[in-house]
Amino acid sequence: MASAVVQNDMTICSICFEKFKVPRILPCSHIFCQICISSYIESSCKSKEAPVGFSCPLCREFVPAPAAFDKPNKWAKCFRVCDIIEKFVKIRELNLCLPCQREEDEEVATDICITCEEPICGNCAKYHRRNLTSRSHHIVPMNSFEPSILIKSFISAETNSSCPEHPGKQIELHCMDHRKPCCSVCAGCIQSRKVKKTICSSDNIKEEIKMLRRKINDRLDRLEDEHLNELSKFAKQSKELLSRNIDSLSDRIYFSRHSIQSLQKIKDLSDACFIKEYYRVREVLKN
Secondary structure, three states, rough: HHHHHHOOOOEEEEOOOEEEOOOEOOOOOOOOEEEHHHHHHHHHHHHOOOOEEEEEOOOOOOOEOOOOOHHHHHHHHHHHHHHHHHHHHHHHHOOOOHHHHHHHOOOOOOOOOOOOOEEEEEHHHHHHHHHOOOOOOEEEHHHHHOHHHHHHHHHHHHHOEOOOOOOOEEEOOOEEOOEEEOHHHHHHHOOOOOOEEEHHHHHHHHHHHHHHHHHHHHHHHHHHEEEEEEEEHHHHHHHHHHHHHHHHHHHHHHHHHHHHHHHHHOOOOOOHHHHHHHHHHHHHHHH
16 A cells, blocks of 8 residues: 555655655666665665675666765765755645746646746746747646656756756866866856867767776676686585595495494403493594
């Protein structure tokens, strides 16, 4: 019953079954509270010798470590905060047109602009479509709105080539000071910024990726060779140990048989001889 509620309400964490607190989105698009996913990561990595990632609690898709391998307790903070969920909660609770509210007017929201992440009334939706700067925005009616659309919008915004600071501008430059892509407006905001064309930067990054891929492949080859050598050595040692144990066990069986035969041979002799042989055999078996 609880799982069905979680599936129908994208504002609830599927681990703690409560409203999201600092929602973090994984590469597979599933969202969890920061504390919840952090606890899950730590518990799932405890049994691993050298964890390099974890499986999503919902879809079980492998999620590679977003930070240092030896610090799984810090991985959760490296995933993007999905603040769009918090906005969605406010949209549902408010149910009023935000552009009208900014003009100190109250109108019931009939639509949602996915691009602006705002509820809007019928008039604002009409002017939204007429305005050149907003006519390409994704507008859906409030009554047919699905929360999953917001998540898809958030993911597509992360993967497109528009500037995160200025959505209307395309990424054209790479800031050398901050080591991240930016648009021409970003570069103009701070004149002292060292920037270069993304094409040049992209070529450099591609070369770095090629070198990194070669290093990773070489490292994997070395690890594979080391692992196979260790397995071969262990198998050889195990085989030798098993052989020695088999030989030792065989000798013990033969010794036991020989001792029984010795006792049977002397049972008709004097009691002193029988007792002497019995204690000799018992002493040997003790050792």
